[in-house]
Amino acid sequence: MLNASKHxxxxxxxxxxxxxxxxxxxxxxxLLFNFVIFLILAQGVNIIYGFTGYLPFGYVGFFGAGxxxxxxxxxxxxxPAPLAVLVGGLVAIALGLLLTPLLRLxxxxxxxxxxxxxxxxxxxxxxxxxxxxxxxxxxxxxxxxFNPTHAYYAAVVVMALTVGAVIYLKNSPFGLALQAVxxxxxxxxxxxxxxxxxxxxxxxxSALVAGLAGGIYAWYVSVFYPDNVFSGExxxxxIVFALFGGVATITGPIVGVLILYGxxxxxxxxxxxYFQLIYGLLIMGxxxxxxxxxxxxxxxxxxxxx
Amino acid sequence: MTxxxxxxxxxxxxxxxxxxxxxxxxxVMRIVNLAHGDILMLGAFIALGxxxxxxIDPLFAVPLAFVVFVLAGVLLYWVLVPRLQGSANPxxxxxxxxxxxxxxxxxxxxxxxxxxxxSIQSRLLGTVFTTxxxxxxxxxxxxxxPIQIFGQxxxxxxxxxxxxSLIAIGLxxxxxxxxRLGTLTRAVMSRRDEALATGIDVxxxxxxAFGIGLGIAAVAGVFAPFxxxxxxxxxxxxxxxxxxxxxxxxxxxxxxGTALGGVVYGLCYMLVQTYLSSWADLLPYVLLIxxxxxxxxxxxxxxxxxx
Numbered sequence: 001m002l003n004a005s006k007h008x009x010x011x012x013x014x015x016x017x018x019x020x021x022x023x024x025x026x027x028x029x030x031l032l033f034n035f036v037i038f039l040i041l042a043q044g045v046n047i048i049y050g051f052t053g054y055l056p057f058g059y060v061g062f063f064g065a066g067x068x069x070x071x072x073x074x075x076x077x078x079x080p081a082p083l084a085v086l087v088g089g090l091v092a093i094a095l096g097l098l099l100t101p102l103l104r105l106x107x108x109x110x111x112x113x114x115x116x117x118x119x120x121x122x123x124x125x126x127x128x129x130x131x132x133x134x135x136x137x138x139x140x141x142x143x144x145x146f147n148p149t150h151a152y153y154a155a156v157v158v159m160a161l162t163v164g165a166v167i168y169l170k171n172s173p174f175g176l177a178l179q180a181v182x183x184x185x186x187x188x189x190x191x192x193x194x195x196x197x198x199x200x201x202x203x204x205x206s207a208l209v210a211g212l213a214g215g216i217y218a219w220y221v222s223v224f225y226p227d228n229v230f231s232g233e234x235x236x237x238x239i240v241f242a243l244f245g246g247v248a249t250i251t252g253p254i255v256g257v258l259i260l261y262g263x264x265x266x267x268x269x270x271x272x273x274y275f276q277l278i279y280g281l282l283i284m285g286x287x288x289x290x291x292x293x294x295x296x297x298x299x300x301x302x303x304x305x306x
Numbered sequence: 307m308t309x310x311x312x313x314x315x316x317x318x319x320x321x322x323x324x325x326x327x328x329x330x331x332x333x334v335m336r337i338v339n340l341a342h343g344d345i346l347m348l349g350a351f352i353a354l355g356x357x358x359x360x361x362i363d364p365l366f367a368v369p370l371a372f373v374v375f376v377l378a379g380v381l382l383y384w385v386l387v388p389r390l391q392g393s394a395n396p397x398x399x400x401x402x403x404x405x406x407x408x409x410x411x412x413x414x415x416x417x418x419x420x421x422x423x424x425s426i427q428s429r430l431l432g433t434v435f436t437t438x439x440x441x442x443x444x445x446x447x448x449x450x451x452p453i454q455i456f457g458q459x460x461x462x463x464x465x466x467x468x469x470x471s472l473i474a475i476g477l478x479x480x481x482x483x484x485x486r487l488g489t490l491t492r493a494v495m496s497r498r499d500e501a502l503a504t505g506i507d508v509x510x511x512x513x514x515a516f517g518i519g520l521g522i523a524a525v526a527g528v529f530a531p532f533x534x535x536x537x538x539x540x541x542x543x544x545x546x547x548x549x550x551x552x553x554x555x556x557x558x559x560x561x562x563g564t565a566l567g568g569v570v571y572g573l574c575y576m577l578v579q580t581y582l583s584s585w586a587d588l589l590p591y592v593l594l595i596x597x598x599x600x601x602x603x604x605x606x607x608x609x610x611x612x613x
């Protein structure tokens with residue numbers, strides 16, 4: 001467990017300290033908050049894609065479910081925000097359980113079914129027939145719990161937990177077993193690994209972090225529409241960030257978010273279509289020339305990357 | 307009721323045309339072409355160009371779009387695919403690669419065409435038929451009004467799109483089952499490594515299938531402005547999801563199943579829209595998931611589950 005404490009000390013601790021202190025130094029808090037949210041989501045994708053090989057193309061479904069879990073608790077039961085965030089996480093877990101049959105599908109089938117599932121949840125939530133519960137397509141407004149400062153620190157806490165979970169996966173027999181399942185499910189089950197249990201745990205863990213992130217997002221922005229919190233951009237960004245850095249590592253997704261989301265904010269706001277062009281080309285170049293992510297530049301030279 | 311059923315079949319045939327190219331690409335190469343919807347969108351812009359610049363019947367855009375995109379597809383294949391197939395997990399990475407491509411296409415189209423909605427007057431489609439009729443049989447040029455089927459009137463573009471789709475599906479069938487290249491294509495579909503071992507030039511066959519898949523998508527795109535009212539550069543993403551629903555419904559990797567999937571989808575869509583309109587948006591996705599879970603291989607599929 002020496003490695004694990006090293007990772008905690010040299011990766012997680014600096015990350016948390018930096019993001020806990022930055023709001024005092026840097027004025028654009030929304031930007032910092034988005035960075036933290038994408039760090040959570042990219043690591044959540046890392047848990048499910050990096051360690052089990054399932055590509056969650058509809059990952060945003062959990063995020064949106066968490067946001068609406070939060071909104072419904074606050075609107076109908078007047079729960080305090082932190083509790084409602086936890087409920088958001090539970091809603092995402094429930095959705096994850098509902099979707100566990102999808103894990104029977106392999107490869108592209110899973111990715112497509114997951115995408116369809118997230119869109120189904122979006123259209124379900126946005127249905128005008130359910131206006132009494134979810135406010136349908138008209139969006140929710142939660143001014144009562146609005147407190148961006150607390151929400152930001154809650155996000156940092158969830159980010160710490162998520163990165164901690166990835167550190168655990170990277171250093172534990174459990175994570176090793178998961179990677180064995182990813183590489184060759186049949187051999188792994190021959191070696192005594194309970195593949196179904198392993199996959200379901202990883203799936204629900206990544207659902208939980210996305211749900212918590214969604215709940216905190218709802219807390220932070222307080223006014224949103226179904227199309228905002230179920231926007232496919234969240235899934236795509238999280239996946240691309242994680243891949244860009246390199247999945248199945250601790251640092252890869254972090255590097256990916258910091259670099260790509262940084263670029264996005266430098267050029268994305270002024271000229272979105274040029275950014276989209278650069279972004280698309282970057283993604284294509286990444287897949288063709290660096291399919292294992294930025295970290296593979298280092299691993300190719302024989303350096304060990306945590 | 308009759309209206310909904312006939313409209314469902316008409317739309318369904320068109321939807322088959324939308325999905326079949328995607329399925330051909332997936333079946334042969336195990337590549338998920340997420341840029342499929344964007345090719346559709348480009349096909350629609352070719353139609354817009356033909357109408358805007360030459361001022362002739364958009365039907366002339368059909369062969370043009372097909373030829374342009376078969377060539378573009380073959381070219382694109384050689385640039386992208388061999389390198390992709392060499393990587394560790396081509397099926398997954400293809401999703402991301404083609405997502406990147408779809409972003410590039412969308413961005414470039416937005417830069418050149420702006421984000422406004424484009425549409426074509428529906429009476430322009432099929433004017434070539436009325437002209438021929440007037441020339442050969444005399445009479446006067448009537449505008450293409452609604453076409454009567456079972457006592458109900460349907461917009462002419464719907465019928466023309468459905469007929470074109472039937473012809474295109476028939477041609478795909480002929481290609482796959484009655485030409486040499488088509489037989490080789492089916493061999494690659496059923497088992498890529500054995501086909502390679504038998505000495506089939508898998509790359510050439512795949513490039514042809516990729517080109518044809520894109521070509522058909524572009525042809526389907528020509529009709530998109532009429533079937534969906536209008537197109538924008540961002541239209542591609544929605545079209546991709548719908549195509550996936552249709553393709554999975556039929557069964558991934560079986561292009562002819564897509565024809566069935568399209569009709570089933572079209573019928574369900576029209577019926578739900580007639581009777582339960584507020585839930586119509588939910589339909590494609592729920593249908594997709596239910597089919598995947600009950601029959602993961604689609605209505606006409608083989609077993610594909612692994613572990």
